[in-house]
Amino acid sequence: MNQDSISALLESVRDDVIRWRRHLHQHPELSFQEEKTAQFVYELLQSFGNLELSRPTKTSVMARLIGSRPGKVIGLRADMDALAITEENDFEFASQVPGVMHACGHDGHTAMLLGAAKVLSPLQGHIKGEVRFLFQHAEEMHPGGAKEMVQAGVTEGVDLMLGIHLMSQLPIGKMGLTYGAVTANSDRFDITIQGKGGHASTPQSSVDPVAIGAQVISSLQHIVSRNADPLEKLVISITNFHSGTGAYNVIPDRAQLSGSVRSFAVEVRELAITQMEQIIKGITLAHGATYSFDYRHGYGSVINDEDVTRSVEELITEEWGEEVLLHLPPMMGGEDFSAFSDEVPSCFLLLGAGNEEKGIVHPHHHPRFTVDEDAMKDGVKIFVKYILKIATGTSG
Incomplete structure (x- = not known):
């Protein structure tokens, strides 16, 4: 396993990730109703091989990649639900469900984590410990899917967790980290x-x-x-x-x-x-x-663990350079990733996905919200490189 082979694997899933995101965008489902979404995710994961699959709740999916040697258990999370908003974009892949759209980037989150799972699954023999891919339902509706997944035991034995959120307010190419409280x-x-x-x-x-x-x-x-x-x-x-x-x-x-x-x-x-x-x-x-x-x-408030966040920051600066990193103040928005960060030392990273030149300027939960799909390749790379950094001692 070398840098070139990892780069080739990452490049090989780039078009897949965009295609998956667009499929999910066309077929959004509201919180606690993500049945077709979860089935789509389950069947894709099943096709990758080397993954142990389960359904912790009715509309969530967990995939476990168990390495060849003992090591840390690392959780990676993506949320999957959409919002009760009528889409005003005129994309070919615009929502086909009246009054429902992916207006917060969760379609992109799910696609990125699927991409990471496809890249990492054939590397099982190189991984120490375990990777848990958590495809979470119902982030948008209290009490939230993260809490239900924790109650179902998905965080048992997990040493640390990483979540990524695409942000239209941040320009593409930038990544935002906060130490301590991230959300309110x-x-x-x-x-x-x-x-x-x-x-x-x-x-x-x-x-x-x-x-x-x-x-x-x-x-x-x-x-x-x-x-x-x-x-x-x-x-x-x-x-x-x-x-x-x-x-x-x-x-x-x-x-x-x-x-x-x-x-x-x-x-x-x-x-x-x-x-x-x-x-x-x-x-x-x-x-x-x-x-x-x-x-x-x-x-509750999402809390970024100092050590985990520092290790993510080190990865970003190693791979992209210090100029891409933004140290952001806490934001007043809410996020049910807090159910995970309450249980496990975690990092919640904000990934720039806005682009004024492409007209991608609308805020989250807006009927014309979208993300620059070029950002998703960086999201996949962060997930993959972080696992390789922690589970193999190298970023590839």
């Missing part, structure tokens, strides 16, 4: 304010939940500006406010609010919960209303 705790809440309805001409006879809700929204913003440490990151966003039936002369009896809370530190997360309820309780009590407050923890 992403929580949700619902508030119901129960007042007393009445006629708009006699507001003194009612308890107006709309006016009370407006005060609650305004006051909740004080948690970020006045209660939380300004050096800590916290976002509280009200994203829904519903009340009334559309009548102009009726004060409704109930208002419903909901939204999202993003944080990194556990103590900041708990501060937000406590302060939110105190504010909601105080305002509703002062105006003679009652309330209910339902706060639900979402995905």
Whole structure:
């Protein structure tokens, strides 16, 4: 096994990876519904040989490449689900499923990991330890497929894990790493304010939940500006406010609010919960209303292990040079890779896939989102070279 042979193997799967990605893009499936996607992945993996296959959950797939000698067990992860978005791209391979599209790059993630599995499977005799290829369902929908896969035992005995996310916000050719927290705790809440309805001409006879809700929204913003440490990151966003039936002369009896809370530190997360309820309780009590407050923890923060992340950084600089590497601050988005990083020392790498010259500029979850497919060859190479670095002591 030498550099030329590995390069030849990587080049040999380049067209396959693009073709697989386009097939997946045409046939997207929502979270927890990835039955055809999982079957497509399973059958391809089966054709590669040397892989022990299983279905940890109904719509996920795990492939194990067990090496010829003892060594580390390394997990590689790709997510497979799509989003409930109507695609506005006019590609020949645009989504054929009404109202569903791959708008976050998961089709590319799956294709890249399939490419890595095809390259590595014939190298079984050179590998020490084990490679676990984890094709995960339902990243986009809480409680998330990663948590279910962990509960199914896929991380048992795993020494470290690597995940890659294609990013349209990063230009192609760049790779982003963050030490420590990569993504935020992403929580949700619902508030119901129960007042007393009445006629708009006699507001003194009612308890107006709309006016009370407006005060609650305004006051909740004080948690970020006045209660939380300004050096800590916290976002509280009200994203829904519903009340009334559309009548102009009726004060409704109930208002419903909901939204999202993003944080990194556990103590900041708990501060937000406590302060939110105190504010909601105080305002509703002062105006003679009652309330209910339902706060639900979402995905935790993805944490990049220092040693694993450093080894990935070393690989990137060895293979591509220091100029491609970006050290990025944590981002407020959520990612259920956190279920894996909670269990196993991990690294979550962001891979540039935007390209202004090609018009690839739209953000994730946009109906015109896409990725520069040339980025996928680097994703496959990172997976393969990292395994060779850890499992053979060489990057090829």
